[in-house]
Amino acid sequence: MDPEENLGDRMRREDLAVAIGCMTGDPEINLLGIIDAKRATGGVDGFTSVVLRVNAAYRTKRDEETVEDRRAALVVKTAPTVESQIFVAKACRVFIREGVFFRDVVPLMRKASAGRVEVPVPECYLAISDGENDAIYMEDLAARGFRTPDRSYQVEGLDLNHCVLAMKALGRLHALGIAAERLLPAGVSVMETFPDIAKDATIYDREPGEPEPFFKGLVEKGFEVVTKICKHLDGLPKAAAESGVLENVLKGLWPSLKRLIKPSEKGMNVIAHGDYWMNNIMVKYESDGVTPIDAKILDFQAVRYCHPAVDVMNFMHICTQRNFRDKYFESLVNDYYDSMTETLKAISQPIPFSKEDFVADLYGKYRTFGVIISNIYLPMMMLGEEFAPSNAEDMTEERYDDLFKSGCSSSILRRYASDSRYRAKMDVLIREFVEVVLPYGLDSVELSPLLQL
Template sequence: MNTSSTDSLFSTPLCHQIISKKLDNEDFSVIDFRQTPFGQVKGFLGDHSSLKITIKRNSDLEQHNFFVKSIPTVKSQRDFVLDVNVFFKEKFFFTQFQDLLRQYSITVLDNAIPTCYHTDGNIFVFEDLAQSSYTSISCRTSLDIESVKVALKAIAKLHASAIILEEKKSFRLIDSFSEELAETFYSDKEMVKKAEASYHHGFNALLDLTHDSEMKISKDLLRAKLLEGYRLQHAFVKPSTIFRNTILHGDLWTNNMMFKFEDGKPVNCVIVDFQSHRYGPPGQDVVAFLHLTTNREFRKTHFEDVLQFYYHELDSLLGRFGLGGIISEDEFFASCDFFKQFALTQACTHLQMVSLSEEVAAELLADPAKAQFVLYENKYDFVVAASQKDEIYRGMNFETFAELREFYENEL
C-alpha cells in the first residue's frame, strides 16, 4: 500500500520509472513509497523533501532514498520562481545540457553534480547524497582552505565541461540556448524588481547601522554608489565581449554545495541547485563564490593562492582535451579583478538572507505575509532586528558591507 506523510507528488508508476532509471532495468515491483518534507530550510527557491521507495526484486525488499525539490508552497517564493522561470532553467541543465555532454563523451562533471532521476519541470528527483556520506557545511561559518579547494575543483569541472562542449561542437551555448541561459537574479521581471527594491532597503539599513562621520566617504555618496553599483549588476551578468564565457552556476553559496569527508578532511564536493546558471567568464563565479563562502581574513590570507589553484585545475581539465591555455592565466586574473565589485555587491545582498539562522529563516517562511513583505517589499527593519539580535549575522553582514564601502573609498 502506498503511503505518504504529505500530499504526495508521486504515484506508483512514477516511482517505478524513477527506480527503473536508477537500476537500469524493469525487473522489480514497487511495494511502497513515502515522501516526507525536510524540517530544515535548504534554500528559498524550492521546497525540499525526501522520497523513500520500497521495491521487491529477486524476492528481496530494497529501500531506495532520493532528494526531492519542488516548486515552493510559500506564495511569495512560488510567485518569484514562476515569474523568473528558474525550474525551466534547471530542467535544461539536467536534461539538454547533460545530454549534449554525454553525446560528446564529456565526463569531467562526473562526481561534481548530483544524478537527476526525474524531472517534469515542476519537481526534481535527485540521488540522496547523504546516503553516500555527503553533508552540508553551515553557511554561517567561513569555509576552510581544504573545503575551498575541493569546491573549486568541482567549480572548475562545471566551467570546463561547457568550454569543451563548445570546442567540440563548434558553437556557443548562448546562441543555441538564449532562453535557457537567461538571467535569473538581475532581470527585468516584475518579481525581480520587487526583490531588488527590498534589497536596497537592506543596504540602507546596513548603511545606517555602520556609517560614521570619520569615514572617507560620505553617507550620501556611499548611498548613491550602492544604488549605482546594484544597477551595474545587470551589466556584469551579460556575456562578456572581452573574456571567454562558459556556463556558470551563478549562486555559489554554501548551501548549494555538499561535501564528503574522510578522516575529517573534505575529499569531494558536489554542486547542487542549477536554477540560476548563466553564461559568463569563469572568474565571475570564482570570485563570487569566495566572497559568499569565506570571511575577509581568509581572503586576505589565501585569495591569490586559491585563484591560482582554481586556474591550474581548470587549465589541467581543458588540457586533457588539447585545450590547455585556451584561457590564459593573465585573462583569468584580469577577469577576477573585473568582477570584484560584482562579487562584493552580490555578497552584500545575498548575505542579508543566506546568513540568517536556521530558526529565523524557518520562522520567516512560516509566515507568508511576513515573507512577502521582507523578501519583496522592505527589508530595512528585518535587517536591523537581525543585526541587533544575532552576532553571527551582524558580523557577516557588517564585514562584507565594510569591504564594499572600502572598495568605493579606494575609487575616490
C-alpha cells in the same frame, strides 16, 4: 506546507516509477504501497523548491511473487507550496532552467569527457518542467556518504580545506561546460542552443507584462540598510552617506549587476552555476568526519552563461570573511584555475583564457560583484536561526514575505543595534563595499565602478 500533508503525494507515482527505472536500468517498475518521503532540507535552504528524501518499495515485472520487495532511495525536488515561493519560482523559471541543465547540458559534458573526468554533479534520473508537475528526481548523495557542511560557516566563514575542494570542483564544472560548448555546431552559441537559460533568472530588464524582478527589490532594500549603517561608521562610510555621495553612487547598483552577469564581450564565458555557495555543495569526508575529500555541486536553478568570475566571486564573498580572503584569495584562485586547466588537458581540450587575464578580471570589475552580493546576502545569513530556522515548518508565509520584500531589513537593523559581534562583522562587510565603490574617496564618484558604462 500543511503538516498533515503526505509528502509522498507531492510527486506522481508514474514519474517516480520512471525515475527508479532509469536509476536501476529496469524500465518495468511497479511501485508498492505508500511512498515514504521526508524533508531533505530546512529553512530557506531550498527556497524555490521543496526537497524530499524519498524511499519507495517496488518490484519489477520480472520478479516472482516470493521475491522480497526492492527499495529505492532518491532525492526529489518538487515545486514550492508557499505563495511567495511559488511566485519567485515561476518568475525565475527555476525548474525549466534546472531541467535544461540536467537533460541537455550534462549529457554534453559527459560526451566531451568520455569518462575521463567525472562531472561533479549528482545523477539526475528524470527532470520535469511542464509547469504543473515540476520535479527533479536525483540520486541520494547521502547514501554515498555526502552531506552538507555544518551551517556555522554562514556566520564564521568557511575553512581553507572546504574552500580548496569547492574551487577545484568549480574548476572541473566550468571546464566540462567549456568542452560541452565546443560540441555545439559551428557558429551556434550556447544562448541560441539553450534559449531557456539565455535570460538571467534574477537580474534582468523587465519586459512589458512581466513582474518587476523580485531580486531588484531585495537589492534596493538591502542597500537602504547599508546606507543607514554607514551613518554610524566613522571615516569614509559616514562621510559618503551623510554627504549624499553614496546615494549617487548607488544609482548604478542595479545597472552594474546587470552588466556584470552578462556574457563577457571578450568571450571569457562558461556555463556557470549561478548561485555557487556552500549550501549548494555536498561533501564527502575522511573517516575522521572532518577532512573533506570530494564534493558534488547541487541546485542548478539559476544556471547562467557568463564570465567564470561570477561563480568564483559569489563563493568567495559569501562563504569566506575578508581577513581569510586577504590571506588565501590568490592560492584559491590558483586552485580553481589549475583544476579547470588540468581537466581540459585530461580531455584533450585547449585552454580558453590565460590565468593573467582571468586574475585581472577578478581583481578588476568582478570584485565589485563580490562586494555587492555579500552585502545583500550575508547580513541575512548571519542572523542564523532568525533567518533560516532548522525546522522547515517554521518558515511561514510571513517570513518568506519578509525575506523577499524587505530583505529582513528590520531584523538586520535590530540585531546590529543589540549584538556587538554581529555589528563588528557587518562593519567589516560594509567598509569593504564602500572602499570598492569609492576607490579614491569622496572625490572619486565619476571613477566608481558602479557608474562605469
